[in-house]
Amino acid sequence: MSRGAVIVTGASRGIGEAIARDLAAAGWPLVLVARNREKLDALAAELGGPERCLACPGDIGSWDDAQRVAAVTQETFGTIDGLVNNAGITRDGLLVRMSPEQWQAPLDVNLNGTFYFTRAVGAIMMRQRQGRIVNITSVIGLTGNAGQANYAASKAGIIGLTKSVAKELGGRGVTCNALAPGYIATDMTADLPEKVRHDMLERIPLKRFGEPRDIAGVVRFLLSPEAAYITGQVLVVDGGMIG
Numbered sequence: 001m002s003r004g005a006v007i008v009t010g011a012s013r014g015i016g017e018a019i020a021r022d023l024a025a026a027g028w029p030l031v032l033v034a035r036n037r038e039k040l041d042a043l044a045a046e047l048g049g050p051e052r053c054l055a056c057p058g059d060i061g062s063w064d065d066a067q068r069v070a071a072v073t074q075e076t077f078g079t080i081d082g083l084v085n086n087a088g089i090t091r092d093g094l095l096v097r098m099s100p101e102q103w104q105a106p107l108d109v110n111l112n113g114t115f116y117f118t119r120a121v122g123a124i125m126m127r128q129r130q131g132r133i134v135n136i137t138s139v140i141g142l143t144g145n146a147g148q149a150n151y152a153a154s155k156a157g158i159i160g161l162t163k164s165v166a167k168e169l170g171g172r173g174v175t176c177n178a179l180a181p182g183y184i185a186t187d188m189t190a191d192l193p194e195k196v197r198h199d200m201l202e203r204i205p206l207k208r209f210g211e212p213r214d215i216a217g218v219v220r221f222l223l224s225p226e227a228a229y230i231t232g233q234v235l236v237v238d239g240g241m242i243g
Contacts, residue, residue, distance in 0.1 A: 003027065003028055003029060003079075003081055004029070004077055004078065004079025004080050004081035004082075004128075005028070005029040005030060005031050005054075005073050005076070005077035005079070005080055005081065005082075006023055006028045006029070006030055006031070006080075006081060006082035006083070006084060006223065007030075007031045007033060007069060007070075007073055007080065007082070007083045007084065007117070007121060008020050008023070008030060008031070008032055008033065008084045008086060009033045009034070009060050009084065009085055009086050009087040009113065009117060010033070010034055010060065010086040010087030010088060011030075011032035011033060011034050011040065011043065011086070012032070012034035012035075012036045012039040012040050012043065013034075013036075013039065014184075014186050014212060015086060015136065015181070015184060015186075015212045015215050015216070016034070016084075016086040016087065017043060017212070018211075018212030018213050018215065018216040019084055019086060019212075019215065019216045019219050019220075020032055020043060020047060020053075021047065021216070022213065022216035022217065022219070022220055023216075023219070023220060023223070024047040024048060024052070024053060026220055028081075028082070028223070029052055029053070029077050030044075030047065030048075030052070030053045030054070031053075031054045031056050031069065031072070031073045031076070031077075032044055032053065032054070032055050032056065033056050033057070033058050033060065033069055033087070034057065034058075034060075034087065035057060035058070035059065035060075036057070037055070037057040040055040040056075040057055041055045043055070050076075054072070054073075054076055054077075056068075056069050056072055056073075060087040060109050060113035060116075060117070061108040061109045061112055061113045061116070062116070063116045063119075063120075065116075066113075066116035066117045066119070066120040067120045069117070069120070070117075070120035070121050070124060073121075074124055079128060080121055080124050080125060080128070080131065081130070081131060081132065081223070082131065082132045082133070082134070082223045083117060083118065083121045083125075083131070083132070083133045083134070084134045084136070084219055084223075085113070085114040085117055085118065085133070085134070085135045085136060085158075086136040087109060087110075087113055088106070088109060088110045088136065088138075088154075088155075089105060089106055089109045089110065090106060090148065090151050091103075091105045091106055091150055091151070092147050092148055092151070093147060093150075094146075094147055095149045098149065098150065102150065103149075103150045104150075105150070106150045106151050106153075106154040107150065107153065107154050107157075109154075110151070110154035110155060110157075110158065111153075111154040111157040111158060111161070114135055114158050114161060115161060118133060118135075118161070118165055118176075121133070122165065122169055122174065125169065125172070125174045126169060126172040126174060128173075129172050129173045130172075130173045130174065131169075131173070131174040131175075132174070132175050132176075132222060132223045132227070133162075133165065133169075133174065133175065133176040133177070134176075134177055134178075134179060134219050134222045134223065135158050135161070135162050135176070135177070135178045135179070136158075136178070136179055136181065136215070136219075137155045137156075137158040137159050137162070137178045137179065137180045137234065138151070138152075138155040138180055138181060139180050139181065139182045139236060139238050139241065139242050140152045140155055141154075141155025141156040141157075141158060141159055141180065142156070142159070142180060142234070142236070142242065143242055155180075158178060159178055159180075159234055162176050162177065162178040162232065162234070163232045166231040166232030167232065170231055170232075175222075175227070175228070175230065175231035176231055176232065177222050177227075177230060177231060177232070177233045177234070177235065178233070178234045178235070179215065179218055179219060179222070179234075179235050179237060180234055180235065180236045180237065180238070181210060181214075181215050181237050181238065182204065182210055182236070182237065182238025182239055182241045182242070183200055183204065183209050183210065183238070183239075183241070184209060184210040184211065184212060184214070184215065185209040185210065185211055185212070186212070203241050204238070204239040204240065204241045205239060205240035205241070206239035206240055207239075208239065209239075210237060210238070210239060214237060215237060218235060218237055222235075
């Protein structure tokens with residue numbers, strides 16, 4: 001059976017890149033979205049070129065760009081089988097010192113961007129009567145975190161959006177789930193002071209940071225036939241940190 005495409009946002013680095021590589025290896029046609037055109041073009045070429053992997057640079061927090069990506073994907077591949085809303089940013093700071101602009105930035109990308117792409121792709125999936133949407137939230141959206149009120153609010157909003165979309169689109173054969181990573185080994189965690197890293201690891205029963213591939217594998221499962229009866233769920237992938 002031929003597969004339709006999967007759109008992956010924030011695909012130029014980190015978890016998004018790992019998801020793209022994993023899905024490409026599993027045979028999915030891909031449309032990769034991020035701002036960094038150079039990195040995106042290089043990754044798309046490595047993963048199969050325009051016939052299998054299309055680079056589509058754009059602003060995740062733009063409704064116009066979300067519509068454009070959805071239209072290009074449908075025109076190029078015919079069917080959109082999956083959407084992975086992975087793109088996200090942080091603008092950390094204490095609440096009492098946080099500017100309105102600092103508050104708004106993560107909401108524009110993390111929450112609004114997830115809505116824009118879900119809205120654009122969801123309408124197509126409903127007409128197809130099939131599709132899988134996977135939203136990358138965070139354990140911070142479940143627990144909150146000092147200095148990250150804006151990020152926590154955006155990620156908690158994604159959880160509520162996920163559950164609502166699952167209820168609205170389920171009758172048309174579309175599933176929508178969220179995946180909540182814990183601490184994942186990235187450039188950011190590598191630069192943390194040793195004491196901070198030690199304290200973070202002490203909170204994780206598995207005694208290691210997650211790897212981007214740990215997230216990519218769960219995304220692939222949620223897109224697979226084995227996950228056909230799972231929707232409206234939040235899968236926590238954090239090494240047991242929040243229990």
